[in-house]
Amino acid sequence: MASTNATMVDAPTPSITATPRAGQIINHEGKEYTTIKEGLAHILVPHGVPTSTDPKMSKEDTQRQQVFYNPIQQFNRDLSVLAIKTFGQDIIQRKTQKHELHRKKGEKKKQRKQERAADGEAVNGASTTEEPPTKKRKLDESEADNDAAPSKKQRVVEDGDAEQEEGANEQQDAASTTNQERESWRPPFSILDALSATGLRALRYAQEIPFATEITANDMSQKAVDSIGLNVKHNKLEDKITPKTGNAISYMYSYCDKKGYDVIDLDPYGTAAPFLDAAIQAINHEGLLCVTCTDSAIFASHGYLEKTYSQYGGLPLKGEPCHEGGLRLLLHAIASSAARYGMAIEPLLSLSIDYYIRVFVRVRRSPSDVKLLAGKTMIVYHCDSGCGAWSTQFLARNKVTSNKNGDKSYKHSFAAGPSADEHCQHCGFKTHLAGPMYGGPLHNVGFIERVLAQLNEADRDTYPTHDRIEGMLHTAMDEITLGVRQEKANGANNIQLLDPLIPKVDPADVDHHPFFFIPSSISKVLHCSAPPLAPLRGALRHAGFKVSMSHCKPGSIKTNASWKDIWHIMLEWVRQRAPLKNQPKKLSAGLTILAKTNANGLMTNGNAPQTDKLPKPPPNGESIDAGEAAVEPSLTYSYLGADFHVNLDEKLGRDPERGKLVRYQLAPRENWGPMSRAR
Ligand SMILES: C[S@@+](CC[C@H](N)C(=O)[O-])C[C@H]1O[C@@H](n2cnc3c(N)ncnc32)[C@H](O)[C@@H]1O
Numbered sequence: 001m002a003s004t005n006a007t008m009v010d011a012p013t014p015s016i017t018a019t020p021r022a023g024q025i026i027n028h029e030g031k032e033y034t035t036i037k038e039g040l041a042h043i044l045v046p047h048g049v050p051t052s053t054d055p056k057m058s059k060e061d062t063q064r065q066q067v068f069y070n071p072i073q074q075f076n077r078d079l080s081v082l083a084i085k086t087f088g089q090d091i092i093q094r095k096t097q098k099h100e101l102h103r104k105k106g107e108k109k110k111q112r113k114q115e116r117a118a119d120g121e122a123v124n125g126a127s128t129t130e131e132p133p134t135k136k137r138k139l140d141e142s143e144a145d146n147d148a149a150p151s152k153k154q155r156v157v158e159d160g161d162a163e164q165e166e167g168a169n170e171q172q173d174a175a176s177t178t179n180q181e182r183e184s185w186r187p188p189f190s191i192l193d194a195l196s197a198t199g200l201r202a203l204r205y206a207q208e209i210p211f212a213t214e215i216t217a218n219d220m221s222q223k224a225v226d227s228i229g230l231n232v233k234h235n236k237l238e239d240k241i242t243p244k245t246g247n248a249i250s251y252m253y254s255y256c257d258k259k260g261y262d263v264i265d266l267d268p269y270g271t272a273a274p275f276l277d278a279a280i281q282a283i284n285h286e287g288l289l290c291v292t293c294t295d296s297a298i299f300a301s302h303g304y305l306e307k308t309y310s311q312y313g314g315l316p317l318k319g320e321p322c323h324e325g326g327l328r329l330l331l332h333a334i335a336s337s338a339a340r341y342g343m344a345i346e347p348l349l350s351l352s353i354d355y356y357i358r359v360f361v362r363v364r365r366s367p368s369d370v371k372l373l374a375g376k377t378m379i380v381y382h383c384d385s386g387c388g389a390w391s392t393q394f395l396a397r398n399k400v401t402s403n404k405n406g407d408k409s410y411k412h413s414f415a416a417g418p419s420a421d422e423h424c425q426h427c428g429f430k431t432h433l434a435g436p437m438y439g440g441p442l443h444n445v446g447f448i449e450r451v452l453a454q455l456n457e458a459d460r461d462t463y464p465t466h467d468r469i470e471g472m473l474h475t476a477m478d479e480i481t482l483g484v485r486q487e488k489a490n491g492a493n494n495i496q497l498l499d500p501l502i503p504k505v506d507p508a509d510v511d512h513h514p515f516f517f518i519p520s521s522i523s524k525v526l527h528c529s530a531p532p533l534a535p536l537r538g539a540l541r542h543a544g545f546k547v548s549m550s551h552c553k554p555g556s557i558k559t560n561a562s563w564k565d566i567w568h569i570m571l572e573w574v575r576q577r578a579p580l581k582n583q584p585k586k587l588s589a590g591l592t593i594l595a596k597t598n599a600n601g602l603m604t605n606g607n608a609p610q611t612d613k614l615p616k617p618p619p620n621g622e623s624i625d626a627g628e629a630a631v632e633p634s635l636t637y638s639y640l641g642a643d644f645h646v647n648l649d650e651k652l653g654r655d656p657e658r659g660k661l662v663r664y665q666l667a668p669r670e671n672w673g674p675m676s677r678a679r
């Protein structure tokens with residue numbers, strides 16, 4: 001990475017028109033600025049404000065610097081450039097194909113017209129180049145429609161008309177491209193950096209996504225827009241970037257009746273919730289919303305659950321999977337806003353990173369997909385004060401049927417009443433409700449593969465967060481496939497960038513196995529020593545379950561095994577490898593779980609989950625494990641009917657990419673965190 005330290009400069013100090021260079025001091029209207037380079041963009045920071053990314057920088061200096069430039073967010077910006085570029089190539093390819101198709105149609109039409117005219121001349125000896133009136137009118141209408149983007153009102157069409165409307169819009173789009181048959185035709189690709197601050201994102205998108213045709217950098221603060229203007233000028237990007245002063249919310253609502261942007265980036269201080277509905281107004285059909293939220297105290301904490309609900313329309317999940325819960329709450333908020341206007345969302349990539357979350361969501365006008373939303377929205381019954389187990393329930397049911405032609409369609413019906421008891425079936429503690437939240441897949445594997453391919457082509461100096469992006473994307477991909485597509489994932493770099501388009505995930509898909517557990521935490525429930533990841537993963541795989549890790553947390557296990565299976569394996573871990581030295585306290589969640597087995601002396605029978613009916617714990621100091629016999633991996637008991645053989649197979653549980661990928665962030669530097677608001 002280029003040094004961002006100010007360097008000695010020759011007099012006279014270069015002006016804003018000088019070629020941008022990292023560390024250079026620029027004089028503009030009597031003020032001095034230092035240049036910081038990130039990616040291919042340069043931003044000017046008032047000279048004197050520390051520009052070092054030295055981890056030992058003082059807290060005050062870090063805060064002063066962050067008003068202009070927050071280096072910790074470079075990961076977010078690097079990833080965003082790559083994601084938008086990947087998405088953009090897909091859009092550009094579609095637009096170009098449509099354009100080409102329409103151009104060819106137009107040419108054929110012209111040719112036919114000429115042929116008819118020639119025939120007419122030959123027969124009548126007179127010119128009859130005029131079209132039949134009906135055809136002419138049709139052509140005129142489509143030409144007239146070229147600039148009239150479909151309004152949101154038009155978008156909310158009757159369900160039966162949805163597909164027809166899709167087709168009509170495609171033609172409309174194609175028609176709009178036909179008219180521009182000049183050689184210089186470029187497919188339009190527009191980006192709104194709605195909360196732009198210094199304009200750094202807009203500058204990077206302009207420099208690093210060469211096919212972006214127009215970028216708006218908006219901020220409510222005049223000071224911020226002044227600095228955007230300065231930076232745009234210094235980077236010589238006036239022809240691509242338009243700085244704009246205004247409230248992003250009203251600006252985006254102004255697009256409710258006209259065509260908007262292909263990409264909208266929302267990167268606020270704190271929550272993006274107040275911007276979501278407006279962003280839906282301004283995003284194009286098949287557009288990309290990129291959303292950051294840094295208010296983890298709201299989306300991933302139970303401290304202010306009433307606030308979480310008012311911001312995101314759902315209640316937070318407590319404990320370790322709370323960040324995945326936050327991602328799902330944000331997606332729920334976007335999906336429910338979009339649904340009101342007949343727009344459906346498809347998460348392409350949803351990440352919990354450091355102290356914030358970031359989602360990339362494709363939005364399309366599709367009333368038929370919107371109808372699936374209730375059946376993809378779930379509540380969570382969480383044993384948050386007991387053993388940590390959870391179960392989920394979708395709010396409605398989407399049942400697939402097919403019509404006479406074999407086309408897939410869905411029937412929507414009510415779900416049955418609560419699918420879980422008010423007490424946890426494992427430990428008897430109370431369960432609490434979380435959600436409603438998005439229960440569909442968090443990522444689109446095809447998209448991740450293409451971003452990885454994009455990353456593979458990227459210059460490491462421009463993208464210093466390369467390794468972390470690679471590790472996180474691989475983990476995200478494993479997470480959604482539960483590790484099954486490992487081979488394909490490794491082959492991701494072989495993808496040809498312009499090959500197939502980003503595939504559409506089945507809009508009815510749900511995630512049947514959301515969330516993850518941390519072995520060391522559930523060991524605390526049983527008061528046993530924590531198993532390493534490998535034997536636990538091995539035991540799950542040996543029993544035929546799928547296993548991966550979650551990108552949200554190191555040391556996590558994500559699996560399609562049920563909690564019944566997980567506790568069964570954990571009890572076998574205790575029996576085979578980790579005999580209990582101290583028995584769990586009376587009435588604890590762990591004791592109840594232990595009590596539900598008939599394990600060869602592990603505990604006497606106690607099938608009833610009520611804690612007041614617990615069997616007496618063994619006398620003080622006595623181990624409640626099976627003693628010597630415990631080392632045998634033979635099955636001697638069953639836990640709630642999960643009676644498979646547990647083989648704590650380390651080899652089977654190893655991560656083949658261990659050490660090859662940077663899956664998780666190493667120790668963060670001091671003073672990291674969201675930017676402080678400018679005072
Ligand atoms: C976290 S900063 C953006 C950082 C920037 N995206 C980057 O990557 O460097 C948030 C910006 O949003 C602006 N802002 C806050 N509320 C706004 C609103 N309602 N409309 C427009 N801008 C707003 C603030 O002035 C601030 O500059």
Ligand SMILES: [Zn+2]
Binds near residue numbers: 386387388389425
């Ligand atoms: Zn429980």
